[in-house]
Amino acid sequence: MSEPLRAVYFNGTLTPSPSESHTELLIEASADILRQQGVQVDVVRAVDHVIAPGVQPDMTEHGASEDAWPALWELVLRADIIVLATPIWLGNLSSVMRRVIERLYAHSGELNDAGQSIFYGKVGGAIVGGNEDGMKHVSAELVYALQHLGCVIPPQADAGWVGEAGPGPSYGDELDDGSRAGFDNEFTKRNLTIMAWNLLHMARMLRGGIPSEGNDRNAWERGSRFGFHNPEYR
Amino acid sequence: MSEPLRAVYFNGTLTPSPSESHTELLIEASADILRQQGVQVDVVRAVDHVIAPGVQPDMTEHGASEDAWPALWELVLRADIIVLATPIWLGNLSSVMRRVIERLYAHSGELNDAGQSIFYGKVGGAIVGGNEDGMKHVSAELVYALQHLGCVIPPQADAGWVGEAGPGPSYGDELDDGSRAGFDNEFTKRNLTIMAWNLLHMARMLRGGIPSEGNDRNAWERGSRFGFHNPEYR
Amino acid sequence: MSEPLRAVYFNGTLTPSPSESHTELLIEASADILRQQGVQVDVVRAVDHVIAPGVQPDMTEHGASEDAWPALWELVLRADIIVLATPIWLGNLSSVMRRVIERLYAHSGELNDAGQSIFYGKVGGAIVGGNEDGMKHVSAELVYALQHLGCVIPPQADAGWVGEAGPGPSYGDELDDGSRAGFDNEFTKRNLTIMAWNLLHMARMLRGGIPSEGNDRNAWERGSRFGFHNPEYR
C-alpha cells in the first residue's frame, strides 16, 4: 500500500497565534476536503516562527542568530502538495508570505536525483482572502512563484474570498444578521472545492514523478541540449 | 496508435506578417523541440486576424461585422498544449495578447462531457520577449490566466529573453559583432528547452484527462458538494 | 483670464457605441465634477476608433491602412488631465486600454521646448470598474504607465467599483430591489470625488510647468549631469 499523500499549507497572516486568522478559515475549508481523502495535512502559521530574512537555505550559516526555516523546509520537502495562503493588504500579499516565498526560492538551485528542480513532482495552489479586492493579482503572484520553482499547477488552483470595494468584513466575520461573511458565496465554495480536488488528482498523477528528458539540469551542464537550437533568422 | 499531440502557439506581436517578429523567433526555438517529438504545431500571429473585441465566443452574433476568433478557437479546442507568447511594451503584455486572453475567457463557461471546464486536459505555457525588463511579471499574467481557465501548468513553464535596463536590442537582433542578441544566453536556451519538454511530458500524462470528482460543475449545480463545508469558527 | 483646463478620459470598454458601458458611468460621475469647475472634458470610447497596433505615433507611415490615433493624440496633447478608465476582464485591464497605452508610449521619446518628456505638466489618474476583483492591480498598471510617461500622479488618483468575489452585477446594473449596483458605495463615491478634485488641484499647480533642471534630456545628451555621479563602493 502506498504512503498517504502529504500537504503543507503556509498561512501568511500577520496575526500570531492564538488570535483568529481569517486566512486560516479558508485554509480549513480546503484542508478539510483533503483530510477526508486521507491526505496528511500540515498547516504552518508562518508569523509564529522566526524566519530569517535572506535567500539561503539556512540563514544561521550567514549571520542570523535564529532561523526556523530549515525545520519548515522539511515539511515542504516531504509534501506532495504546497498551498500558499495569504491575506491582502493594500492590494497585495503579506510580508510574511513574501518571506516564505523568498525562503522557498533559496532552494531553487537544489536538484533531485534526476537532475530536476527539487520541487518537481509537487503540486501547488493559492488561497487568498481579503475584505476587498486583490484576489486574482495575488493568486497570480503565488501561482507564478510555485510553477517557477518547479511545482505543477493544477487547473483552477486559486480560490478565496474578497468583498465589495471599500472597507468591509473579512471572510468569516459575523454580520449583523448573524451570518458569516463569504459563507454563502457559491463561487468561493465551489472554487475551494475544485481546487482541493485538483490538487489531489494531480498529486496522484505525479506520484511517479515527471520524466527527466529535457529538464535534467545536470545533463544540461554536461552539454546535453535535448534538441534545442537557436532559431533561424532571415 | 494514438493521435499525435497538438500544440497551438499564439504570437501577440504588434507587427503584422510578413515583417519579422522577435517573439516568433522565441516561438520557433520552442516549437522546434516539440516538432522533433512528433507534436503537430500551429502558430497563430494574432495581429494578422481580425479578432473582434468582446467576451463572447462569436462576436458576429453580438454586432461585430467580422470576427476571426471562432476559426482560431477550433485550433485551441483540438490542442493539447497552448502557449501564449508576447512581446513587452511598457513592462506589460501586448494589446494583441490581451485580446487573445479575453477571447479564451469567453469560453470559460463551456464544459466538457465530464462537467469540467472545456480547457481541462490541456497544458499551458508562456513565452515572453522584450528588449528590457518585464518577463516574470508578464509570465505571471499569462500563466495565471491559463490555469484559471482550466489548463495545467507544468513546472517552469515560462521562458524568454530580456536585456539589461534601458533601450537595447531585442531577441535575435544582429549586434555589432555579428552575433544575435540573446542567442548566447544559457538561461534563455535552457529554460526554453525545459519548458518545451515539460509541456510535452504533462500533455502525455493528461491524455486520459483529469478525474472529474470534485470539479464536475454540472454535479455541483445539481447539489453535490464533494465534501465541502464551511469552516468552524470560534 | 487664463484658458480653461482640459481633460481627456479614455474609456477602454470592449463595447462599441451606442451600447451602454459600465465604465462610462464611472467616467461620467468623475467628469461631471470637473465640468462643474469649468474643465473642458473629452471622453473617448477607444473601441469606436480604428487604433492601429504598433508603437509609432502614426502607423499609416508604417504599413497600417488606417489609424485613428494621430487625431486622438491631439486631444492628449492639449489636455492638462489624462484619465485612463477600463473594465476588468480576467483580473486585468482590457485589450482596448492596453492599445491606448501602447500608443501613448509611442510618444515617449518626444520632448517639449524645455527638453522634458512631452507629457510633463499633465496630471494622470485611473478609473477601474468590474463586477469583481482587480481594481487595485489594474490601477497600479495604469498609474505606473502614466507617471513613467511623464505625468504627475495626484494623491489617491485611483477610483472605481468592484463587487464581491464571483460573477455578479457590474457598476450601475439594476438590482432586484430597483437600486443600482455600486451607487450606494460610500468608498466609490468618496474616492471618485477626491480623485477628481486632486486632478484639478494638481493641474492648476502645474499650469506653469515643472522646472527643467535635472530633467532636461537635451541637456543630458549634451553632457550635463546635474550632480549625478556613481556611488562610492567599499
Next chain:
Amino acid sequence: MSEPLRAVYFNGTLTPSPSESHTELLIEASADILRQQGVQVDVVRAVDHVIAPGVQPDMTEHGASEDAWPALWELVLRADIIVLATPIWLGNLSSVMRRVIERLYAHSGELNDAGQSIFYGKVGGAIVGGNEDGMKHVSAELVYALQHLGCVIPPQADAGWVGEAGPGPSYGDELDDGSRAGFDNEFTKRNLTIMAWNLLHMARMLRGGIPSEGNDRNAWERGSRFGFHNPEYR
C-alpha cells in the same frame, strides 16, 4: 528662511548592516543629488530594525513585544519626500519592503488638520535593483502604494537597474574587467537623476500643501459631497 526639505529612503534589502547592500548603492546615487541641493536625508535599512507584523501604528499595543516602527514613523511624518527602494527576488519586491508598506498603510486613516490623508503634501518615488528583470513591475507596486496613501508621484519617479535575463551580477558588483555592473548604464544614470530632481521640484511646489476642497474627509463625513452625484443611466 524656510526649513530645508527632508527626505527618507527606506532600503528593503534582506541583508543586515554592516554587509553591503546593492540597493543602498542606488540609494546613495539618488540621495547624493538631493543632498547637494540642501535636502536633509535619512536612509533607513529596514532589516536592521525590529518592525513588527501588523497593520496598526504601534504593534506593542496589540501584543507585539517589540516594535521599531513608531520611531521610524517620526521620520516619515516630518519628511517631504519618501523613497521606497527594494531589491527584487523572484520578480518581486522584498518581504522587508512589503513590511514597510504594511506599516505605512497602518496610518492610512490618519488625517491632517485639513481633513486630508496624513500623507498629503509629501512626494513619493521608487528605486529598484536586481540582477535581472522585474524593475517596472516592482516600481508599479511601490508607486501605486505611495499614491494610494496620499503622496504625489512626480513624473518618471521610478529608477534602478536590472541586468539581462538569467543570473548575473547585481548593481555595483565588480566585473572581470574591473568595472562595476550598471555604472556605465546611461538609462540608469539619467533616470536616477531625473527622478531625484523631480522629487525635489514637486516637494518645493507642495510646500504650501494641497487645497482641501474635495479631499477633506472630515467634511465628507459631515455630509459635504463637493459636487458628486451618481451618474445618470438610461
